[in-house]
Amino acid sequence: MSEDSMTTSAWALACHSVAGSPPFPTLVLGDQALAVHALQEAAERQGLFLSGTASTLELLVQWPHNHAVIDLLVQQMAAGEQPDLRARCVPHSILRTHAPIPAPRQVFCTGANYRSHVLELAFDQTDSAGVGQTPEERRAISEQKMDERAKNGLPYAFVKLPSAVIGPHDPIVLPSGVTKPDWELELVVVMGRTARRVHRDEALSHVAGYCVGNDISARDLLYRHDLRSIGTDWMSCKSAPSFLPLGPHIVPASQVADPHNLQIQLRLNDQLMQDANTSEMIFDIARQIEYISSRVTLWPGDLVMTGSPAGNGTHYKRFLQGGDVVHGQIEGLGELRNPCIAEPLA
Numbered sequence: 001m002s003e004d005s006m007t008t009s010a011w012a013l014a015c016h017s018v019a020g021s022p023p024f025p026t027l028v029l030g031d032q033a034l035a036v037h038a039l040q041e042a043a044e045r046q047g048l049f050l051s052g053t054a055s056t057l058e059l060l061v062q063w064p065h066n067h068a069v070i071d072l073l074v075q076q077m078a079a080g081e082q083p084d085l086r087a088r089c090v091p092h093s094i095l096r097t098h099a100p101i102p103a104p105r106q107v108f109c110t111g112a113n114y115r116s117h118v119l120e121l122a123f124d125q126t127d128s129a130g131v132g133q134t135p136e137e138r139r140a141i142s143e144q145k146m147d148e149r150a151k152n153g154l155p156y157a158f159v160k161l162p163s164a165v166i167g168p169h170d171p172i173v174l175p176s177g178v179t180k181p182d183w184e185l186e187l188v189v190v191m192g193r194t195a196r197r198v199h200r201d202e203a204l205s206h207v208a209g210y211c212v213g214n215d216i217s218a219r220d221l222l223y224r225h226d227l228r229s230i231g232t233d234w235m236s237c238k239s240a241p242s243f244l245p246l247g248p249h250i251v252p253a254s255q256v257a258d259p260h261n262l263q264i265q266l267r268l269n270d271q272l273m274q275d276a277n278t279s280e281m282i283f284d285i286a287r288q289i290e291y292i293s294s295r296v297t298l299w300p301g302d303l304v305m306t307g308s309p310a311g312n313g314t315h316y317k318r319f320l321q322g323g324d325v326v327h328g329q330i331e332g333l334g335e336l337r338n339p340c341i342a343e344p345l346a
Helices: 003-007 036-044 056-061 063-078 083-087 115-124 135-152 200-206 234-238 285-295
Strands: 012-017 024-029 032-035 107-111 156-159 172-174 185-191 207-214 244-252 263-268 271-277 303-305 325-330 334-342
Touching (some): 012 056, 063 083, 115 135, 156 234, 185 263, 200 207, 207 325, 244 334
Parallel strands (some): 172 334
Antiparallel strands (some): 012 244, 107 156, 185 207, 263 325, 325 334
């Protein structure tokens, strides 16, 4: 192990494979990785146990218990104990990194949840109501509406299919016929306890950790032209295969001092497109969990995409193309780097 990895008690939960093996859950310690199965053996020697070591999802089902055991073992390693575990670590750069939860059971997305994004929409989408207003007037009206919504309104949530999930370095496949594939970098909440009708004051105690996600969207499929009265078509817009790059790992909530103060940046071919802070959320994470759990049941391992800031392709009138590389990162949580390729012709 590297010197930093040997002395730190910081860790993250990931999913790797090697030499074509099935993906397996791993512990990430700096630049090193250790199979969670090895932790199980070390825990048993101390009369402890880890529940569900076959996958990251199974680990999350019993997260409070598993988190405590893993944290203890990592602290022992940092203190110079558990030499056999230290010897079994390998650089994670030699492994293939998958999405930390390759097949989550449920994925929820919160829309229009960043002040900068809502303001950008107000300026980009002109309509008859805004005719004759100065930019300052339009901004003031939008700010007033957001303040009122934050005070008395509700988050807007929708579902994205789990089959859209890919790893942090896998290619984004641009579907044939889609003309406006867009990016939306987001802080992703990973649930660690079942939540049903959870009050906001208790909501964060149900969170296992955080990771980085990119809510890829086909803007030209958002509305059905043949069924305008029905409105949005989220399945077509949001859930094509590869439309949810996720990763690179799950950082436990206990190691994220303030999820509402993280810098979030997305670059397209090294050009900075999104640059914001999670403090811009209109509805914080607790209120999102409160709202979603008031409508449905959240399970351990479920994902809550918390919204995206300004700087989408719609604003720049520049959408994803084959050959592009999308690089997204969130402070302290790692980064995604996904090439874009055209969907192969059948």
